[in-house]
Each structure stands twice: as C-alpha cells, then as structure tokens.
Amino acid sequence: MKTSLLIFMCLFSVPFLKAQNKMKDEHSTVKVLVLFNTVNGGTYKMAQEIAAGIEDFPGAKAILKQVPRIKPLENEMKQPFASVPYANISELTAYDAIAFGSAVHFGNMSADMRYFLDQSVNIWTSRKLEGIPATVFMSAGSGAGREAAILSFWNTLAIHGMMIVPTGIMGTSEIDKSIPQGNTAFGASSLAGIPNSIRPSKGELHVARLQGYALAKAAKGHQLTNSLTGQTSGLTRQVSPITDKDQKINITETKLKELNISLPKAPAPVGNYKPYRVSGKLVFINQIALNNGKVDHPGLIEKEVTEEQARLATRQTLLNVLAVLKEAAGGNLDNVKQAVQLTGYFYTPAGYTKHAVLMNEASNLLVQLMGEKGMHTRATVGASSLPMNSSVEIQAIFELE
Numbered sequence: 074m075k076t077s078l079l080i081f082m083c084l085f086s087v088p089f090l091k092a093q094n095k096m097k098d099e100h101s102t103v104k105v106l107v108l109f110n111t112v113n114g115g116t117y118k119m120a121q122e123i124a125a126g127i128e129d130f131p132g133a134k135a136i137l138k139q140v141p142r143i144k145p146l147e148n149e150m151k152q153p154f155a156s157v158p159y160a161n162i163s164e165l166t167a168y169d170a171i172a173f174g175s176a177v178h179f180g181n182m183s184a185d186m187r188y189f190l191d192q193s194v195n196i197w198t199s200r201k202l203e204g205i206p207a208t209v210f211m212s213a214g215s216g217a218g219r220e221a222a223i224l225s226f227w228n229t230l231a232i233h234g235m236m237i238v239p240t241g242i243m244g245t246s247e248i249d250k251s252i253p254q255g256n257t258a259f260g261a262s263s264l265a266g267i268p269n270s271i272r273p274s275k276g277e278l279h280v281a282r283l284q285g286y287a288l289a290k291a292a293k294g295h296q297l298t299n300s301l302t303g304q305t306s307g308l309t310r311q312v313s314p315i316t317d318k319d320q321k322i323n324i325t326e327t328k329l330k331e332l333n334i335s336l337p338k339a340p341a342p343v344g345n346y347k348p349y350r351v352s353g354k355l356v357f358i359n360q361i362a363l364n365n366g367k368v369d370h371p372g373l374i375e376k377e378v379t380e381e382q383a384r385l386a387t388r389q390t391l392l393n394v395l396a397v398l399k400e401a402a403g404g405n406l407d408n409v410k411q412a413v414q415l416t417g418y419f420y421t422p423a424g425y426t427k428h429a430v431l432m433n434e435a436s437n438l439l440v441q442l443m444g445e446k447g448m449h450t451r452a453t454v455g456a457s458s459l460p461m462n463s464s465v466e467i468q469a470i471f472e473l474e
C-alpha cells in the first residue's frame with residue numbers, strides 16, 4: 074500500500090510532470106506549412122524540395138498547400154499540382170512555421186499571393202503569427218528582380234512579427250557555379266527561363282532543401298522556447314499597459330525655461346481670504362507686487378516710482394498671479410485652457426493716462442508664455458492708493474481645462 078502511494082506521488086509530482094512535458098516537447102512534431110502559388114509548376118517543384126528539406130529535420134512534418142486563385146487556371150486539373158489543396162487564411166495560425174513561395178512577377182510576389190496575404194489583417198492585429206518562423210522561396214524566369222521579389226514578402230512577414238529565416242550563403246559552396254543558379258542570400262529561387270537547361274537545377278534544389286531544413290530547425294527552437302516560457306504565441310513577455318503621461322512635455326514649463334523665468338513662491342494671503350477661488354472652470358486671482366514678503370517698487374507712479382520701476386512691479390505682480398494659477402491648476406500650467414481677463418490697477422496721480430503702457434508689461438509676458446491661450450480681455454484703472462503701498466495690483470481670471 075505504502076509503496077503504491079509513493080509511486081503515485083512520484084508519478085504526479087510537479088517536477089515529474091514538468092520533465093514529462095519537456096520530453097513531450099522535445100519529441101513532438103513541428104508542423105510546417107509550405108504555401109505556394111504557381112502557374113507553370115516551377116514554384117511547385119521548389120515547394121516540394123522545401124518540403125523534403127523540412128522533413129529532413131527529425132520530427133518535422135511538411136504540409137503543402139496552394140493559395141486560392143483570383144482567376145481559375147485553365148487546364149488546372151491536368152497540372153501536377155492539381156491535387157494540392159487550397160489553404161484558407163485562418164489556418165495560417167495552425168502551424169509552427171510557414172514557407173511562402175510564388176513566381177517572380179515583375180520583381181514582386183504574384184498577385185494571387187498578395188491577395189491572399191492581404192486577408193490576414195485580423196491575424197496580424199491579434200499578433201497570432203508573431204514569432205513564428207517564416208521563409209521565402211521563388212521561381213523566376215531570367216531571375217530579374219528575384220531578390221526584390223523575395224523581399225516583397227519580407228515586408229509583410231515583418232509586419233506580422235514573424236521570424237524570417239534567410240538562406241545566407243548556405244549550400245553555395247556545393248553548387249555548380251559554371252551555370253547560372255537562382256540562389257540568393259534571402260531565399261532559394263529557380264531560374265526557369267534559362268534556355269536549354271533543366272530547372273530547377275540540382276544546385277537550386279539543393280539550396281531549397283537546406284532552406285526547408287533551416288526553417289524546421291527554427292520552428293523546433295521556437296516550439297521549445299515557448300514551452301520553456303509557458304507561452305503559446307508571441308515574442309514579448311506579459312507587460313502592463315505603458316502610458317506616456319509622465320513623459321509628456323510640459324509646454325508652459327518649457328517656455329518659462331526658454332524665457333529664463335522662474336516663478337516665485339505663490340504669496341500667502343495676508344488676511345481672511347484665499348489666494349484663488351475656482352468657480353466652475355474659472356479661476357479668480359488677485360495679486361500685488363509682493364516679492365519675498367516685501368513689495369517691489371512701492372509708491373505713487375511718476376512721483377516716487379519711475380515708469381520703468383512700475384513696469385518691473387507689474388511684471389512681478391503677473392509672476393505672482395502665475396504662481397498662484399499654477400497651484401490652482403494642480404501644479405501644471407498646461408492644465409490652463411486660456412486666460413480670460415486681466416484688470417490692472419495702478420497707483421497713479423490724478424490725470425495719469427499711460428496705464429495701458431504699464432499694463433502691456435503683463436499682457437505681453439502672458440502671451441509670450443502661453444501664446445494664443447494667453448490672449449485676454451483687459452481693463453486698466455488708476456487708483457489713489459493700493460494695498461501695502463504697491464504701485465500695481467492685478468485681478469486675473471483664467472479658465473482651466
């Protein structure tokens with residue numbers, strides 16, 4: 074009884090099951106689709122050799138299929154490839170790897186192949202082919218543009234996130250270089266249009282076969298890696314959504330830096346009131362020319378304070394307004410939708426008329442900083458006195474986002 078319990082525990086313990094799964098993966102078949110389009114059969118011959126190369130790899134199985142035709146082929150039933158079934162687009166996700174092949178048509182893949190691949194949008198957006206090894210082979214006439222034709226597949230495969238298996242220079246040292254050969258570094262091809270020669274040549278078939286083997290090997294590697302990571306598809310690990318919120322450029326802060334302005338600390342209220350009040354989306358602010366607890370350039374304009382000093386006081390007052398506004402906007406001036414209205418009060422003698430010139434200091438700075446958002450309506454008023462003997466006071470209304 075005890076012995077049988079022990080055997081049962083050993084059999085079903087986690088490490089044992091994991092080891093069993095690993096062994097299963099090591100010996101499980103890799104299913105590789107060889108998907109082609111042909112008119113004269115040249116690509117079919119290459120496809121058969123690719124398939125043979127796939128099956129050279131232990132445990133790999135090749136499945137040959139054609140892409141459906143846009144226009145039926147005359148005498149198709151008499152062609153050697155007539156018995157090869159047509160694929161449907163949704164089955165692309167059912168394989169461990171795919172070899173794509175077509176005739177070279179004007180330096181491109183064939184229209185049938187293009188039309189077929191264009192139906193894979195849903196597969197693409199659900200990332201079902203991501204990480205799946207893929208390779209491309211072709212049949213050409215003279216060979217003109219055959220590399221570009223292979224690369225025309227690569228664009229699509231890359232967009233799917235497939236792992237493209239190229240041929241590099243594999244097999245080239247073994248092939249007969251005294252005749253033109255179709256091999257490329259991107260994939261095998263055949264030069265079916267070379268007169269007086271049997272095509273595909275032995276050399277072209279040799280490279281195609283090695284290419285099939287290489288694809289099956291990559292498929293096996295992918296299968297084993299998936300089993301190690303416990304993934305069924307995709308190349309990436311599980312990640313949570315990334316937001317660029319923290320990295321968003323703060324336009325107003327950037328502009329402040331450009332203008333070499335650092336905002337003062339928002340002055341604390343000196344009475345029973347708030348530095349700002351938000352009502353709906355509007356913010357109401359009033360400030361004088363306080364700077365570190367003291368008023369900048371206090372006194373009557375033109376008598377105790379020059380116009381230049383009054384302008385500096387106006388600038389300081391607007392900076393105080395902005396410092397308070399930043400607090401009201403949750404610490405980010407980019408949250409301000411627009412300036413609405415500025416009212417400037419100036420401590421001026423009777424008959425003074427140049428309030429607007431002084432207030433321009435504030436208006437210009439605001440527009441420089443916020444651009445169109447900083448445009449506002451404006452009023453300027455002369456006052457016979459202002460709090461703390463300040464030469465200027467600004468009331469401001471802004472709208473928040």
Ligand SMILES: Cc1cc2nc3c(=O)[nH]c(=O)nc-3n(C[C@H](O)[C@H](O)[C@H](O)COP(=O)(O)O)c2cc1C
Binds near residue numbers: 218
């Ligand atoms: C519309 C069309 C365009 C072609 N363009 C090229 C080409 O750009 N370069 C080339 O080498 N062969 C070109 N060919 C020749 C075919 O690639 C060649 O005949 C090929 O072997 C056909 O493959 P298949 O036997 O699988 O149908 C073209 C053939 C057709 C019908």
